[in-house]
Amino acid sequence: MTTRVFIAEDEPNILESLSFLLGREGWEVTSALDGDSALEQLNDGALPDVVILDIMLPHRNGFEILRQLRASPRTRELPVIVLTAKGQEKDRKTAEEIGANAFVTKPFSNKDVVDQVRRLAGL
């Protein structure tokens, strides 16, 4: 089974680089450019193996999406990597509290992202 990674990120360039990175590993990449679309895709359709979630999404705060994911039984156990330009301690804590599995700050190291995905996908 190919590992599927879902990326929710509104910056097209960042999405492109991430897609390239993960694609290179042989993983399948699906994405959404905003929060509503992301929730829709995650709630319906096949569950991915890992979610990369940008906090600063238009219309919806990434934390809020994470909460919703954790609130729904379907997506409760879904591994989520939170991606953010704000790297403060309190954001890290909030992410942890809500139930994020990993926390990556932009600009990120490509290797770091790939390693996290690999880990959370259980590979």
Added chain:
Amino acid sequence: MLSPNLIFLTSLAYVALLFMVAFLGDRQARSGKASWIQSPVVYTLSISVYCTSWTFYGAVGSAVRNGLEFATIYLGPTLVFIGWWFLLRKLVRIGHMHRITSIADLISSRYGKSTSLAVLVTLIAVIGTTPYIALQLKAVTTSIQVIVASDPGNLANPPSSDPANEMAFWIAAGMALFTIIFGTRTIDANERHHGVVAAIALEALVKLFALIAVGLFVVFALADGPADIFSRDAARILQTEDMFDARWIALTFLSGIAIICLPRQFQVTVVENTGEDQLRMASWLFPLYLLLMSLFVLPIAIGGLTVLPEGSNPDMFVLTLPMSVDQDFLVLLAFLGGFSSATSMVIVASIALSTMISNHIVMPIALRTPWTSIERSGDVRRLLLISRRISIGFILLLGYLYFRLSGKSDALAAIGLIAFAGVAQFLPSLLGGIYWKRATASGAKLGLLAGFLLWGYTLFLPSFEGDLLLSASTIEHGPWGLELFRPQALFGLTGQDPLVHALFWSLATNTVLFIGGSLLFEPKPLERLQGTLFVDVFRTPAGDEHRFIQRSASAEDLFILAQRILGSNEAQRVFREFAEGQGLEGDFPQPTDAFIAHLERRLAGSIGAASARAMISRIVSGETISLDELMRIADETAQLMEYSQEVEKKSLELEATARELRRANQRLTLLDAQKDDFLSQVSHEVRTPMTSIRSFSEILLETRDLSSPQSQRFLSIIHEESLRLTRLLDEILDMNLMDRGEASWNLHELDAAVPLIRAIESCRGLAQSTGSAILLDEPLPSALVDADPDRLQQVVINILTNAIKHNTSPKPEVRVSGKLINDQYEIEISDNGPGIPSHLRPFIFEKFQRGAAQSSTGGIGLGLAISKEIMKRLGGTLALIDDRRIGTCFRITLPAKRVPPQQQEREAG
């Protein structure tokens, strides 16, 4: 028929009763149980010492001779007492505050604690009172003689004089003894004589009771009621024509003065007063007493004229009427009444006068003669006591001498009026002193002296009918035959009643010289001070005067002095009290000015203000400060007030500054928060392009087998994002400069259309690459504006760029139009893009706002914020037009003027 023995025994018994009452009163006062002595009723009764044997006997005599005139003697005091709130109250208040011991003390204290003034007042008082005492002796002796006259029917002629003289002597001696025993037991710190007051109150009741008894007897026993009495022929004494003349007015006025100025009245009303509430009741109770005493005078007078033989002595009707019908009990009662009235007057008067003599004559002399230096001799108090006792004897001796010398046929009333006129000389200085601050000692002395001399010349001496100083011929024709200076018709004022005449000249001259003297001579500082304290007694708190008197002394010296005058116990008490008040432990207070002033006042309560002052001055150094000093202090006070006002102003300023600082702090805190927000925003905005740059750089570095198009693509993204980043940093700096006012502005007049067209041109490239169209509404009006062309261009470019970048419609279009309306150049840039969500519209000009649903190639960032700021700086506006449903429309406005046609041609294109 009453025997002499009975009279004698009754008198003795009565005197014994008085002694007992006085003794009890004193003892209770000492043990602190004598509150009844201070009751307003007792106080009022003691004031009725005003009614002497002149009232008891002489009023009837006066009624017979002069009809209703007798009433004036009681109407005057009535008026003064019912007006107590204004005059008497002030006197009482001053008396309390300044511990006044006598009328001489009051006047002396008021005029700078002047010893000479005190001496003058004392002398006038003694000389003026002497006839009055004589009158009492005369009344009593006559009454005794009348009663024991061998022929009861022969009540017509007064008996021979020699036994009378002897009797008078012994009576005088007896009175002196009583007074010495009860008036001079101790020197009360405030000259109160509680035992005497008690005895006097009893005597007041006795004489009232006696007179009313006789009156009732006459009206209802000898006659058939009031109507019957007044129907008698003798009622003609009420000759009312010419009754109410100058003499009537003068007598009313005079008696009103007397109720205050008579030394004995001053003693009981002011000195013996212990509270204003006493005066409150006395204000109506005393007039009531007077009314009751006068009620039966007319009936008795008429009755006497009707019943008794022709030529009977009307002064004795009160006795002779009951005697004529053998009402022995009533006769005895009447006698006791008369006796009471006489003795009470003599006792109180001699106490009052002896106090004055000892305080104002003996003490000053003692202070001045070296061999009675106070430091060496023992108690000052002993000296005072002895001098008082001797004075009492002396005063009674004088009274007796006057009695011997005065005319035998003088009516009692006439003698009394001479005394009234004498003490009336105090009035100008007294009234002036308590109502006029400018009154001076010089004025008082001049007035008093002149008034006294004139009184002596026009009234007192003539009363001796040639036996003293003024010969009979002088009285008749003036000195050395100078008619103009006739004692009873001075300066041609003839035909006047002698009393009115004397009163007029003495008081008029007195007043004129008093006022003149006060105005001509400057008051000394102490006079001024006392003047203010006295006149403003209802406003100034006690003890303030020490602020104007700087003195220093040792507490020990002060204590020695206090002991000498107040006695050891009292002195200790005073000192300890004050020390406590100062918050010190132990028995000695700090000898501050306040304490010295306090002590001086206490001493004044014993020896009078002038002597107290003299004694204190001997052991303290320093004096009343001069006028210059006063002015300096006043200046200092003014400076102090100014200073404190300054301080207040400064503190208000300080408060205002503190408030400002608080506000500034709040603002800074806000700004700090804003800075934090800004920085976190900036960090975020910087990280976003950095993420792409880093990521793609890493990809390019690590991946070996990237295709060329891919590498190209990735590199161009890196490039693009670097540009984005650079732009962002530029904007940030620009914004910062503009915020701080340091941005470069190149303002000049230009045609607004020019930078607009240039901006459009520079955006054509971008528009082409995104497939958008920029449509310009021709013609574009020209107008002169004051602006920086580059900045204006920047704004237009910014908006155009946004419009192009965020336009996601299939056929993206940006429309630009311009118009000139009302001196404003308006540029509108609209597009057919998705528009800005309404909930974001208020915020689009904020820094770092996302305006579009998708922030594809970079957010709006600072662009709009900068543009708005630029427009603001140029004096124009940048606004989002809110009424579009499709797309977005921005409007730029600038103040403008129409360009003249030829310039328009030149600049366009």
Added chain:
Amino acid sequence: MRPASPSTAAKFRDAAFLLPVAGFFLLLPPVIDLFTARVSLFGIPLIVAYIFGLWSALIAIAFWFSNRLHDPETHAHVPPDTSSPGR
């Protein structure tokens, strides 16, 4: 003593000033001369009745005033002297 309001107290003070003044004038000619007619009031000559009647009235009014006069500042009276007996 019933405390009076300041304005009432002031009115009393004014009236209290007028009382002796009025009394004085009522006892002077020409007023008093009005009553010198030889008339009797219940057997008492008019002038006698007038003088003593006026006198009584003055006393009565003084009595009425005496409890209603107060100090403007303190509404209190001077306290009795501290060095008096019974203390």
